[in-house]
Amino acid sequence: MASLLSVEKWDIETDVLILGFGLAGASAAIEALDADPDVKVTICEKNPEKYAGGNSRAAGQSLLIAKNPTALKAYQKSMSTANPIPEEMLDEWAIRMSQLEPWIQARAEEAGSQYIKGTGFTDRDAVLEFPELGAADAVTYTATILPIPAGVWLAFKKNVDNRAVDVLYESPVKDLIQDPDTLEVFGAVIEQNGELKRIKANRGVVMAVGGYEANLEMQRNYCGYQDIFPLGNPANTGDGIHILQKAGADMWHMRNKGQSGGIWPGLQVPGYQTVFLRNPFWQSYSWIEIAADNKRFYNETAELQLTHYKEKKHNHWVDTPHINAGPIHMIFDETTREYNCLALKAFTWNIAAENLDWSDDNQVEIEQGIISKADSIEELAELIGRDPSEVSAEVQRYNDSCEAGKDSDFEREAITLQPIIKAPFYAVKIVPAVVCTGGGGRRNIESEVLNPAGQPIPRLYEAGELGSMFSNLYQNGSYLTEAMISGRAAGKNAANKENWDKG
DSSP states (O other): OEEGGGOSOOSEEEEEEEEOOBHHHHHHHHHHHHHOTTOOEEEEOSSOGGGTBHHHHHSOOOEEEOSOHHHHHHHHHHHTTTSOOOHHHHHHHHHHHHTOHHHHHHHHHHHTOOEEESOSSSSOSOOOSOGGGTHHHHOOEEEEESSTTTHHHHHHHHHHHTSOEEEESSOOEEEEEEOTTTOOEEEEEEEETTEEEEEEEEEEEEEOOOOSTTOHHHIIIIIOOSSOEESSOTTOSSHHHHHHHHHTOOEEOSSTTSOTTOEEEEEOOTTOSSOEEBOOOOSOOOEEEEOTTSSOOSOTTSOGGGGTSEEEETTEEEEOTHHHHOSEEEEEEHHHHHHOOSBOOSOSHHHHTSOOOOOTTSHHHHHTTSEEEESSHHHHHHHTTOOHHHHHHHHHHHHHHHHHTOOTTTOOOGGGOOOOOSSSEEEEEEEEEEOOOOOEEOBOTTOEEEOTTSOEEEEEEEOTTTTOSOOSOOOTTHHHHHHHHHHHHHHHHHHTSOOSOOO
């Protein structure tokens, strides 16, 4: 940490300093000014303005709407048995969730945006990820704000733009300024154009800088993942983790039982760190995935997006095996190429922030060499560096299952057993893709960061993905709503503090 005595002068002064301009940071700014219209609010964002929004911009924009706090608490408690969430936190979270919808609707109305029931890109009104744990009673419905993609983020950004908030882009946080004995936080050190600047925060600092999903070294050290690729913000490199550790925070949920948001099949585009999400919605099914041993390794057409890519093994919900099966290739034929766009265009950083496209018929990606093409399976295998006889045998085994109408290996539904027979044949590399990480400083429902003794670090708050309360399984629509709840608590509580320097 940087001590107060080390500050010779303050370069910037504010009342509430928010570090990170995603949905959590936006919610904190809105609530701080609602708590005290005269408070000065400053947001520092690592990215340039064109990339503001963090993972909330790249996410699917689903919002969990729950009207029964008792059922919601029971559901979340059941999803968290592997790593229990404190009871008092669950109680208040469930109440705040049940009261959240009017506030979201007000944000949409202020932005001139349309709030709707449903996800905006499927016909489901509610996504019930774990029915056996009580989803039907807990989830009233799913909602979102149009447009798709990024509608929720765009509406909240307009709300911030409408208020007296100073937003400093390309200003990553480097350190907190604290008392070395009490750990009280007085401000932060940021970097602008290669120069360190010290910001005085009279009332409080809110950390809302996201997780570490784009930091491969941290993924390897915390989770043991050899290779993993972000679907979201490439600037989420664990800055907040390191700063909170240095600040004396107790850490939690750094890995849990797996990745709460799941590990999904991704599609790489050369030159980009982030990846597309492989489309989960199919018009035809003449395709399989093969692992490093040239064998299939799971039920490829199961609707795993409905459980955030968790599957049940030995009565436990665990991450799907993409993280341990690579290298992986999807093998498909001309029918699947013709009738399916391989990439989902509803969300991910590539779609929402980079404005990248994936051609509807996949022809552009074939021309670019992202997708390999051959006249036979054996020739295709050679192109992707695999044993032709083994790949051919596995495709034939799958085709035999199609002819028999039964997948004895992985129990694909009979309707999805369509043989890979129409030339030319294709292969595309599938990489393990992570939605987000939830680890960070342990916090309470008031978004106060706690030290190892369970006591709040004075004037330090945390919101959003960094230090999320979710500890194991995840219900669709919970991360964005948690960003709102934790951001609102952080902003309100920081704004209501007295200035630490009354002189």
